[in-house]
Amino acid sequence: MEKLKIGWARRDISTDKPVGIPGQHFLRRSEGVAEPLYCTVLAVENGDSAIFVSLDIVTLPEPLLDDVRARVKALSDKIPLDKIIMSATHTHAGPGYERTPAEELSVRNAKYKMPDTGIAFADYGEYKDFLVQTVAEAIAEAYEKRKEGGIAYGYGYAAAAYNRRPVYSDYNEKEFSLAGGRAVMYGNTALPGFSHYEGGADPFVNILFAFDKASKLTGAIVNVPCPSQCTEDMTLLSADYWHELRNEIVKTYDGIYILGQCAGGGDLAPHQLHYKKAQERRFRLKYGAGTERQNQRKDIAQRIAAAFDEVYSWAVKDIRTDLKVKHITESLPLSKRTITAGEYEFCKKQVKDLEGEPFSYDKTNPTAALYHNTQLNTMRALYLRVMERYEKQKPSPKLLAETHAVSIGGVSFATNVFELYSDYMHRIQARSPFIQTFVVQLAANSGASGDWSYIPNSYLPTQRAVEGKGYGSTVLEGMVSPAGGQELVEGTLKMLDKLYKGNDI
Secondary structure, three states: OOOOOOEEEHHHHHHHOOOOEEOOOOOOOOOOOOOOEEEEEEEEEEEEEEEEEEEEEOOOOHHHHHHHHHHHHHOOOOHHHEEEEEEEEEOOOOOOOOOOHHHHHHHHHHHHHOOOOOOOOOOOOHHHHHHHHHHHHHHHHHHHOEEEEEEEEEEOOOOOOOOHHHOOOOOHHHHHHOOOOOOOOOOOOOOOOOEEEEOOOEEEEEEEEEHHHHHHEEEEEEEEEEOOOOOOOOOOOOOOHHHHHHHHHHOOOOOOOOEEEEEOOOOEEEEOOOOOHHHHHHHHHHHHOOOHHHHHHHHHHHHHHHHHHHHHHHHHOOOOOOOOEEEEEEEEEEEOOOOOHHHHHHHHHHHHHHHHHOOOOOOHHHHHHHHHHHHHHHHHHHHHHHHHHHHHHOOOOOOEEEEEEEEOOEEEEEEOOOEHHHHHHHHHHOOOOEEEEEEOOOOOOOHHHHOOOOOOEEOOOOOHHHHHHOOOOOOOOOEEOOHHHHHHHHHHHHHHHHOOOOOOO
């Protein structure tokens, strides 16, 4: 009987050059590296293969995956390019490798050309070339280093993320517009009108352990439904809580690889909103010094590391070396959000109003000017893109989303390209035929899968979120409708069912 083959690799994708940091509506410039950012790769093979790639970066819009696959092909013609799965940990302090919507608008339309504030950035193309080459080399190394080994898996519990959409009972129906409604992302829960959170949270931490032929632990996939945005406004490049988590884990398991995955968490965040005074006291007594956000990172890392230990203690009893790998990929057609005439007119008015707001030319405070100008252009770009989508929506009601389904015995993986609201993840996991299913959001999309140029980072909200409105649920931030979300669920389950038939779990 054939045995599993496993290979690992890791590369530092940090840069000390001043690159743009996306992840907010305004553009930041990096001022150094707080801690290393990693590309981590796990290649698994037995019959079929899967090459998992995790990047400490905010998102992976087109055409990065195609560029990496092309570079891998140049390094080796033996590596199956369609088996490469790239996903982002969603750190909001990761480097950008392409122009932001604000910069793109400035370049393409003289009407919105931003003034020079005197802040210089490194060339995007230079960093992107470095990133593509580094990731390709890591993939080639992991694939080349495949050796016989085994896997074990399980799940534990760690409170890492919380629902970030408070719902209010005293909203003003007259002001229930595109931009605001009964739900507000990061809303103030101390207000009398606060009613409840729109959705729940998810305490599950899914873990797949990899071992060598002698049953020595070599690394693990750690899948957490929590975007890494504790210190999301930093101007130093940072892996956020993944840095502390890796350090916590290797205290006990020295020398292993940790491949981080962000599970479905488009409506979740590491910031709890209604217990702030208790949290301040907790951090003060537990840690003493340190900012709230830095302590938040430590706290999350410690909880996930404790879950890692607990799961390892019993999962190690079932190391399997003969499980078959199965891997299929489909570009699922998903229904787009239909933009109404009212939404079009709303955006048109917002663009007109924003055109009346001037750029800042203040070189005495260039950082403030940069933030103001890029935020102004970002909002203009978002509204203009919705207007363009409205004019083009009838001929192309579907959007193609590259989706991977992988099984290794009784454990499976299902990817998607979105900031996926957690309800969709739960629907997939609840109906999956496998013992355990890791849902991986923010996976890279192939350029052949459709036009994603309007929104490089797309939320996929539920119907109740769309009805509640507020940031993260409107046509400004998402291209796929709740109906398309259910199509993603059904399409993913069909893929998992195909893998399950005849599978020895």
